[in-house]
Amino acid sequence: MTLTLKQRPMSHDRTDPEAALLARLRAGDDTAFEELVRQHQEPLVRFTHRLVGDLDEASDVVQETFIRAYEGIDDFRGGSALHTWLYRIAYHQAISLLRRRRVRRFLRLDRDEEFTEAVELQLVDRHDVVADLEHAELMRHVAASVEQLPPRQRGIFVMRHFEALTHAEIAQIVGRSEGAIRAGYFHAVRKVRAAIGAAGLLEDEEPS
Amino acid sequence: MIGRVDKHLSDNHLSDDELLALVDSDTADDDHLSQCGACRRRYGEFVATLELASRLPPTQWSALQREALVHGVRRRLRGRRTVHRPGWQPALGGALATGVLAVLLTLTTNLTIGSPGHVTVISSGSGLVAEAAESVHAPRVVSEDEFEEELDETEVAGMIETYLMETASADELMWELEELSDDQYYALLDE
Numbered sequence: 136m137t138l139t140l141k142q143r144p145m146s147h148d149r150t151d152p153e154a155a156l157l158a159r160l161r162a163g164d165d166t167a168f169e170e171l172v173r174q175h176q177e178p179l180v181r182f183t184h185r186l187v188g189d190l191d192e193a194s195d196v197v198q199e200t201f202i203r204a205y206e207g208i209d210d211f212r213g214g215s216a217l218h219t220w221l222y223r224i225a226y227h228q229a230i231s232l233l234r235r236r237r238v239r240r241f242l243r244l245d246r247d248e249e250f251t252e253a254v255e256l257q258l259v260d261r262h263d264v265v266a267d268l269e270h271a272e273l274m275r276h277v278a279a280s281v282e283q284l285p286p287r288q289r290g291i292f293v294m295r296h297f298e299a300l301t302h303a304e305i306a307q308i309v310g311r312s313e314g315a316i317r318a319g320y321f322h323a324v325r326k327v328r329a330a331i332g333a334a335g336l337l338e339d340e341e342p343s
Numbered sequence: 344m345i346g347r348v349d350k351h352l353s354d355n356h357l358s359d360d361e362l363l364a365l366v367d368s369d370t371a372d373d374d375h376l377s378q379c380g381a382c383r384r385r386y387g388e389f390v391a392t393l394e395l396a397s398r399l400p401p402t403q404w405s406a407l408q409r410e411a412l413v414h415g416v417r418r419r420l421r422g423r424r425t426v427h428r429p430g431w432q433p434a435l436g437g438a439l440a441t442g443v444l445a446v447l448l449t450l451t452t453n454l455t456i457g458s459p460g461h462v463t464v465i466s467s468g469s470g471l472v473a474e475a476a477e478s479v480h481a482p483r484v485v486s487e488d489e490f491e492e493e494l495d496e497t498e499v500a501g502m503i504e505t506y507l508m509e510t511a512s513a514d515e516l517m518w519e520l521e522e523l524s525d526d527q528y529y530a531l532l533d534e
Contacts, residue, residue: 168420172413180412181402190402194412201416202423277395295367296396321363328392336395337388 153217160208172201175218178298179225185293186229188282196232200225215307222300223308226290233286273336280330284323291316292323357382366390 159167176197183200184193203224204211211220284292291309294300295316302320306313331337357365357375362382365373366389376383 169413169417172416173409176409176412177404180404180408184402190404193402194408194415198412198415198419202419205420273395274399278399281396281399296393317364317367318360320367321360324363324366324389324392325359327396328388331392331395332388337391 157208157211157213157217168201168205171204171217175221176201178218179221182222182293182298183225183229185281185297186226186286186290187232188278192232193229196225196228199228203228215304219304219307222294222298222304223310226294226308230286230290233289237286276334276336277327277331280327280334283330284326288319288323288326291319292327295320357385359385362386362389366393 156167156170160171179197179200180190180193183196184190187193187196200221204221207224211217215223281289281292287309291305294305294308295302300308302313302316305316305320309316311319328337356379357373362385365376365386376386
């Protein structure tokens with residue numbers, strides 16, 4: 136069995152081109168801002184899409200992220216890399232959206248949708264999953280197991296596993312200690328494993 | 344590596360956190376793992392879990408969507424600039440309005456100032472604040488009509504507040520909830 140397919144962390148040190156871009160941004164250069172949007176939109180969309188689960192909403196979150204970045208560029212002190220700062224804004228926007236969604240569910244405004252999801256899950260026979268489900272169905276379960284994570288844990292899991300950010304970077308983004316991030320990530324993996332295991336998706340896996 | 348000693352006995356298995364630390368560091372090079380089948384199996388389950396998660400389809404973000412996002416940001420920024428006014432404009436407008444009101448009220452109150460214990464209206468930076476000025480002279484007897492008039496204003500304010508509280512849309516409610524701290528929010532959910 137091969138190990139996880141996660142990407143290796145990139146070097147996130149602020150480079151000279153980034154410093155130059157920052158200087159142009161602070162000078163109010165609109166072309167620099169458009170450059171920033173073009174450079175960073177894709178990873179941010181990927182990240183927020185994993186987090187909120189809907190591409191349109193992810194796109195809205197990223198737009199809002201850039202607007203806030205534009206308005207707050209003078210407050211950016213450069214204590215972290217530019218992309219870490221953008222992730223931080225996007226993360227908080229996405230978490231805010233997830234919280235609003237949870238409140239909506241709490242207020243039972245999304246009751247019908249939730250009910251449908253619950254029925255769909257009940258219809259799946261645990262013991263037949265591995266044998267019968269096609270790849271898409273399998274992935275639906277895996278996606279559901281990630282989506283069921285509490286917002287913060289999901290954010291940490293997505294940043295670590297899919298975006299390959301370091302624990303230190305995630306700590307900067309979330310505003311918690313590295314130890315707390317590590318613990319949060321481990322909790323998340325345990326929960327995903329439990330959910331996948333409960334669906335019988337780990338039964339035939341051979342240890343490496 | 345994690346600080347662990349003497350985990351070679353089968354009844355002294357690695358904890359989940361220790362296993363995950365190994366998974367997270369992309370290494371299975373551990374003495375205990377090589378000797379303990381149970382821990383190797385659990386380690387394999389964690390690795391398989393992450394592998395499955397890695398197989399989730401990537402986000403499809405087309406060139407068209409990229410351009411749409413850039414355009415969207417550009418449009419929103421342009422919209423903000425259009426409505427943006429220099430900082431002095433609202434302040435000047437507010438000051439002018441306050442000044443006009445102050446003049447009018449001064450003229451009005453001067454006509455009735457013969458009686459002590461009058462009601463003054465003073466202007467503050469953020470708006471108008473009405474307060475009853477205690478006169479050093481004998482207090483003016485407030486007529487029943489005047490009292491009812493003042494009470495009505497309070498009642499109206501209360502009614503507006505009640506209306507807003509009772510008819511706030513879901514979005515407004517969300518907005519309020521968003522202002523809550525995490526602890527307050529989760530306490531609310533627990534309730």
